């Protein structure tokens with residue numbers, strides 16, 4: 001983690017940042033977060049991340065005392081203070097500190113914000129080779145479009161993946177694949193990409209949205225339609241999408257090899273188009 005963190009007002013040294021035991025993020029998971037990708041010291045797709053952050057705040061009726069400009073200014077300052085070149089900014093906001101009681105605190109209670117940076121390099125080797133994933137039941141609530149701090153089902157799914165040295169756990173509601181524990185997913189069948197529609201059952205990933213644009217530009221057919229576990233294991237290609245993993249080819253699902261067991265041609269085309277978006 002970088003030396004400094006930002007608390008919504010000022011930069012402070014990481015060791016001086018504390019969480020109150022009555023912070024509603026701590027007691028209820030009552031808050032939201034965003035993860036921004038930094039390439040060459042610049043925030044990638046910044047406005048899309050702020051739009052989603054404000055959408056999440058609205059969805060949980062969290063009244064933010066900051067404007068988008070103030071938030072952006074604070075995060076840019078943090079990146080500069082920590083001289084971050086390649087990595088992420090994690091920013092979370094809770095409904096503030098108040099005696100534990102489920103209903104919202106009074107409007108005088110100020111939301112609590114914390115943002116920190118972490119150096120993280122692009123997973124070049126993994127994107128080149130492709131990764132193995134597992135499937136796992138989707139045990140989450142019905143507002144997965146909110147980037148909420150409540151990530152327990154995601155944590156449990158990712159742990160199941162870690163325990164078998166898999167890269168990701170891809171979630172299914174009954175037979176329908178929704179998304180990964182911290183990524184979106186797409187498959188390719190007969191030249192057509194399919195990814196779950198952006199509704200309440202998935203997080204509306206920024207990477208996913210940009211991949212859809214790239215597919216359109218490249219004249220690759222793409223349908224925002226649900227597909228099944230069986231469709232996934234029988235896909236010609238499959239890939240994950242996320243801010244930190246970019247476009248990550250999937251070469252194995254559980255025991256089943258996908259396609260030829262190497263990243264497929266449409267996945268490669270999208271990866272190349274993606275690289276052109278980056279300020280590197």
Ligand SMILES: Cc1ncc(COP(=O)(O)O)c(C=O)c1O
Nearest residue numbers: 182183184203205206207242243
């Ligand atoms: C559940 C979930 N889905 C999808 C994504 C990918 O979203 P993005 O591309 O905005 O990083 C994430 C990112 O963390 C996630 O946690």
